[in-house]
Amino acid sequence: MSLYSIAPHTPFLPCLVEAVMDGRLLGGWDRSGPFWLSDVTIILPTRRAREALADAFAAHPQFSGLLPDMRTFGGEVEDEEPFLPPFEAPALPASASRLQRRLKLSALVAGWASTVEGRAAFSTPPTAAEIFSMADSLGTLIDDLIIEERSPADIRALGGEMAQELGNYWQQTLQFLDIALNAWPAWLRDQELADAASLRGLRLERQANALRFLFGDRPVIAAGSTGSIPATARLLKAIAELPRGAVVLPGLDMAMSPDMHEALLDPATNPHGHPQYGLAQLLRRFGAGVGQVTELCRSSHPRTALVNLALAPTARTALWSEQRLPDAMVAEALAGVATIQARNEDEEARAIALAGRDALERELTVGIVTPDRNLARRIAAELRRFDIVVDDAAGTPLFHASAGRLARQILNLASGNCAPVDLLALLRNRATTLDGERGALVALADDIDLGLLRGQRPAPGMAGLRAMLAAHLAGKLKYPARKLTPARGAEIAALFDRLEAAIAPLLVLLQAPLLAASELAEALGQSLVALSPEAPLPGREAFQAWVEDMRTLAGQGHRFAPRGLEDVLAALMTGAEVRHRVPEDRRSDIAIWGQLEARLMSPDLLVLASLNEDKWPGAADPGPWLSRGMRLGAGLEPPERMQGLAAHDFAQGLGNHQVILAYAERVGASPSLPSRLVQRLDAFVGEGAAQALRARGRVWIDQARQLDAVATVRPAARPAPNPPVHARPRKLSVTEIETLMRSPYDLYAKHVLKLKPLDALGEDPDARERGTIIHAIFARFVDDNIDPAAPDAFNRLMAIAAEEFAGLEAIGERRDIWLRRFATAATQFLEFEQGRAHLVAARHAEVSGRWDLRLVEPFTITGQADRVDRLANGTLEILDFKTGSPPSPGAMKAFEAPQLPVEALMAVHGGFKDIAPADTSALTYIKIGLGPDAFRSSSFALPEGMSVMEVADAVFARMQAQIDYFLMHETPLPSRLLPVKAQRFAGAYDHLARVAEWTAVDGEDEP
Known part of the structure; x- marks a missing residue:
């Protein structure tokens, strides 16, 4: 038996070439003829190694131009077939593909999950994606059994050997594993198919049996394999036993002692993670020891010895102090x-x-x-x-490649009822053309974004998008970010028609109660072709090949409901690669x-x-x-x-x-x-x-x-634009007075640059929308002059709430939740009103106000008070309903919450329509929240010894100074001049002011 090794410090392929050219690996084969090298067969682990070996032969000075017969272990079938013996052998069965196995096992897993035992095993029914993933993990276990040549009986035997330790849970697991251990092999036999790993083992076995017939006494060299697969190890042994066969191992530790070699063969010492474990196991299969292996290119280098000692088995690290090199x-x-x-x-x-x-x-x-x-x-x-x-x-996984990403976007659009985010994600994908010009499509996508979707909530599906377009063209949309012409509307309508036709296969499929994986792939493939017929799309060929593979497996596998489809697609595409x-x-x-x-x-x-x-x-x-x-x-x-x-x-x-x-x-x-x-x-x-x-x-x-460094680092400075005085605003709302105090930059962005924040695309109703609705409910209650003490007051208030919340029909579940939660607030609101009814002479809701000031130049304050009540003593109480948090008491006492005091000033100067001028004696915040304290009132925190009107006068002095300093003179307008320390969200213009860049420089906290 001819066994060799090449040390790690010796270049493997040049050493191999030298040993072939000088005859050391040829067993005395005649090298006198011109074609002797073509009689040599060399088998390597990979195609890349085969190509590199060809280059190494070409670089050898004695190379005559004729290469040896170079092959690979476990290559394609056409690479292995020349190994077959010159006698007729039974035809091997066809291979079951990985995808075919995944689908079949998924049906078996789903069937078991629906049994009594299966329902008991899972705390919740597994989703379709989980079923396909479990099918893949079962496939891995099947491959492990095949590759390591174990049988299902070895798994079942664990129940007897480890019964006490494993208990009932193992019995339950074993029932599930029967899918892999029994049902799958039976199905393969019925279909006359075999696992790819099984066929690979059979081919390797045939090669081992055919060696003597094919090569006789010609040189055959197997180089670079560790023989980790038993079938490969047997082939290596058969090669080593040929008359002129040789096996060249990579990096065997030739200094390994017999004791260390034995330790690597003993599972009790846990040697499996050692770098020499695989080679030691291979030598055992050969029936050989380290002493029977020859160093092919004798040389020495202290690094090899050092690395072998450093990676020694754990038990031998105690000897490091003795073995450490000088x-x-x-x-x-x-x-x-x-x-x-x-x-x-x-x-x-x-x-x-x-x-x-x-x-x-x-x-x-x-x-x-x-x-x-x-x-x-x-x-x-x-x-x-x-x-x-x-x-x-x-390669790149198909699911994450460009073609896979486009497929996911198409699937999300169809399964998400054409939600705004999914729609624009698909339209902005560069591969989406809908058989048109890409630039025109981009412009239409911008118009759809700004004209139809920002700040709006279309009803589900393409019908909802068309209804939104019709409402826009009819002038019924409130405050669209961009106005569309009728001609542009016609182009968008035509785009919607093309888009709906493109995704129609998916839309039709998703109406079915259950669908097969092949049906999903087929519909997705048709839609992708319609959306991107000719645009450059990396991974298109791999995607189409995946669709074709799924088409050949039509109807197979677990049938599932159209839910969680992106996860299902990820599971179905597992293993599909896009080769670079x-x-x-x-x-x-x-x-x-x-x-x-x-x-x-x-x-x-x-x-x-x-x-x-x-x-x-x-x-x-x-x-x-x-x-x-x-x-x-x-x-x-x-x-x-x-x-x-x-x-x-x-x-x-x-x-x-x-x-x-x-x-x-x-x-x-x-x-x-x-x-x-x-x-x-x-x-x-x-x-x-x-x-x-x-x-x-x-x-x-x-x-x-x-x-990427620069010689001089200049920290980002706080932006402080200084526009001309005439460009600065001459009118602010009562809420903007606080903005002027805290962040003048925001007023610059809003009034000078005329920038308006866009609502988040596809944003669900949030606290702001809920607050708007609640304000409208309480305003209507007051406008309808409903007596809070009347027996039907609650029912009438809830009827108003039902009408106001009706606008949320697109998300009915949240509408119903908000309505139920509002019932608690409604009860507490009526109790609050009843408790102060004897103090109130008249109620006014959603009162608009305007106050013209005479400063250096005329200046106007506008606003709308949630409630202004005239009390029985002739003074006013101003109420502010909050779905968020009211200002902190500290901010109120420091005159940093100016809204209600400024409204008091507007009231005393006759700024509110239909309300006679009067002093304000109370400022009240009403917090509308969730849970038991859905309605909670609190008074404005006044500095000690000051009345409401005295606080209002102090706020007016500060406001007047701020207006004069920042708006009547060319003074820079900084951002976050007086930030709210507890604010957890970014301001509307913080990104424009690059707040994240300079707050760390100035040592300020993040918003």
Whole structure:
């Protein structure tokens, strides 16, 4: 048996080529003829490795131009078929696709969930998306059983072996798992199909059996595989047993002692996460030990020994103090290694891009390895800053690709009854053309946004949008943000017709009580083509292929109600990828690889990125059905097995001549730890050497931070525009007096720039709308002159409320809730009015007022008081109904809540229509809330020793000074001059004033 290994510090493929060309791996095969190399067969793990091996042969000085026969393990069927023996073998069954399995298992899961046992197992009935996700997790368990060659009996046996420990819950789980263990295989047999993993194992088995017939005594070399799949391990063993067969292992620790080798074979020592675990298991399948493996390219480097010691099994870390290498040897081992310790992922990507760019300028090749696709995209984007187009071989999930995003927007529009947000999201997608000119569609979308939807609430569906358009053209909409001409209205109506026709397949489908996954995909595909027939759309081909696959499975799978469809679509698209097109201007000397693709590669500079815990290695997740102990009990590998493979990739990567290790201290919004692999390396080499690695990487961190830095940082200043005096307002409302005191900038934006805040698109009725309705209810009660003590007062008040809340018919559930809650407020309101009825001579509701002042120039104060009551003693009481919070007592006493005092001034000067001038003796806030205290009154907090009119006079003096200073002179108008400290929401013009930029500079709290 010919077994070899190539150490991590030795470039794998060049060593392999050299060993082939000098005959060491050929077992004495004749190399005298011109075509001898074509008689050699070499099998590698990946196609990328095969391409790189071809380049390595081409670069060899003795290469004559004829390549060996190069193949891959587990490649496509057409790659594996040449392995089949020259005798007739039974035809293999067709493969059941992953999508086909998902649909079939979903029907089985849904059927079980509807049984008595199923209903008892779930606290709530699973949604369609949850059913499809459970089907996928069952499929993963099926693949695990097939790949590791275990049977359903091994799972069922757990009930007997662990009955006391697992109890009734396991019996319930086992009933559910029968879907995977019994029903699915039975269905495959009925359909004459097989799982892809099963077929792959059968093909590998056939290849192993056919080797002697196909190759005879010709050289066959299997290189770079760890044999983690049992069927692959048997094929490797069969190759090693050929007359001229050879197996070349990647990075076997040749210094591994027999004791350590035995420990890696003992599950009790938990060796699964060790980088040598997979190779040790492979040697056991070969019936061989480390001593029977030959180092193919004999060389030594202290880094390999250092890494092997640093990643030793946990039990052997106690020997570190004895095994630690001398400082000089550590320095030699780590020469060419640097660590980038970035603050966040953005900085990590930028630093890596800068390191890659520097290497390219020195005419070096660069490989970047990361399991994190988001970081890969960041790095690719950063490299584009330097006009470096990198080939990122990984794809994008179809659900998140441009085609998937458009499909989601179409689905949301149809299932959401053409809600405003969904409508504009779809119209503003660049791929949406509706078979027209994109620029014209954008202009129509703007008109729909501002003319029909802002501040409005259309009824559901396309009918609601058409009714809103008709109301606008008839002049019945209140305060539209943009006026539409009849001609423009006709264009919008035509757009609505085209849009409705485009999504008609979905609209019709969503009327059905239940639908199949294939029906949803078919309707979605038709709508996407109608909305975007020819526009550039990345992922269009993959989306159409997914639709076609779903069409071939018509009617299969769980039938579900049309609810939560975006989650359903995400589950149905799981596994569908959009492969990146190789850019024409991409460079061949730099690439971004996944961990599998990077195996056997030896660029001049290798960057190992995303070295964060739970990324590299990933979290050890055993799945939802079997715990780690259950998996071991059933003979399956535990989840740490994948961590062992990640550790092996790390060790192999560290063998490169120049290496950069990179990780971020924060991932997303959370702190993150460096990978356990990095932590072990740091602990073994010592703090001094670890800091030296980071000092080398610091150059890229510093450059990354300087890349977008400026020489002089000028903090953002508080905006303070200073418009001409004649442009400043000469009329303010009573509520704007407080705005003048607190934020003059807001008056500048509103009255000088004429900017009006737009209502949020598709905004539901909120506290402001509820407050408007409640004001109208109480005003009508007073205008109708209803006696609060009358027996029918409550019923009449509730009848008014029902009429006012009727405008919320589009959201009937919230209307009913508000109406029920208002009943408590109505009862307390009547009690309040009855308690003061003997004090009130006349009530006035929603009273408009105007007060003309004679200052440097004429100035007008306007406003509308919620209630002004003339009391029996001839004075007035002004009431303000609040659905929000009244001002704080401190603000009232500091004259920072001027609205009611100014209304008192208006009243004494005869500013209110139909109310004779009089002093005000009481200012009252009425808080309309929820719960038992739905109606609560409070008096204006007066400074000690002052009356209402004295407070009003003090407010007038301050108001007059503010008007004179800010509006009658060219004085800058600052933002947030006197902010409300407890205010939790942003002001209408805070974004325009860039408040978030300068409040931190000035040390102020955020709003």
